Amino acid sequence: MHPSLARLLQVSGQLSQEELAKRIGELPQTITNWKRRGVSKPGALKGAATFGVSANWILNGGETQGKVDVVQVKGWDSTTPVDDDEVEIPFYKDVLVSCGHGTFSEIVGHETRKLRLSKSTLRRYGVSECNAYALTAFGDSMSPIINSGAIVYVDVGRTNITDGKIYAISHGGLFKFKFLYRMPKGGVRIVSANKEEYPEESLTAEEIMDQEFCVVAYAFNVQNPLP
Template structure:
């Protein structure tokens, strides 16, 4: 087994545990590092010597796979929870471990300059979401919604056309998390950070084209800023 692992490592130049990590995330090295709150250099180091146990545990919770599978390839890769999300109609039975959540597919939640729209009151489709996924993220089913993102300000974390799963029950800002916000009547997904004296810092993943903003309490009132929901998962379209 050790010889096999060594051969794989020599063939690809990447430790097998990191190959499994990137397979589990479905993202590239930089995007995976960001989701794990690690630097890209950390993953570069892991590629040489293997992912750390702490890193594997963190990835296991983030990507819903077993830490042992990431570390050793043992036990088989569990199905990704995101694969349990699918569109359904009234004739499709809902399994015991599934719930129906509103899917605002045609509502423009902008990841760029924003789009004037009203979320509430629009006719919605439905998605099926496993109860285990909601439990994993601590989301009440009544607070779960799916929204479609447009624009490139949050690329590569949230790409144009992505389905983003949000929790409208969590609007208190945790630094560095992604939220659906309304700002001057425009709906967007952004990283948020708390600032002194009640101010908020608004950051895009695509910082080159979308500079960050800092709003004071007065700015938030004047510009009608509001945190709408916490984004807890995303399903990006394939390129």
């Protein structure tokens, strides 16, 4: 068995090939093919999104770094006391669906909905409570890592680009989640997970200004909806 498939089966809890295929939306024959050829990149992305590990780790092994983790949100209502190790953060459910034009602060300034997140999660990622927000993803440009309707936790205090990380960006007045990469002379590459339908874009420093591009926040967690 190819090592990449062995790692994928490991994080799945040793599902059968048929069960694994169903969980990640592949054909059983595809899983059989991976025994010899190894897991494909799209398959690794699906596995990463489903089981909360790094796609690079599935493909190559080593440390499970560079992942966007899955966080479970506990059931509660406004009368439920906040635990000592919890914080309430603003949840901007409709920002990415109907954001329109304007700055981030203008759009989200009046939100009253909240989600709860553990302080240990914030400490793990070095996020200050005052900079933590929850946004709703819209569309399939980042699928299967971030699916439409996913809740994405972001840090608005971290806007300097680290190559290959996912950020919430404002581009021409629209909010999007994208992989970002720095380019020489102040340019930026904007990359989608779903590259077939959403081709990569490159902006020069001048185009960044002309097209009203800016980095809004760093995405550090995602909770994808169940299929």
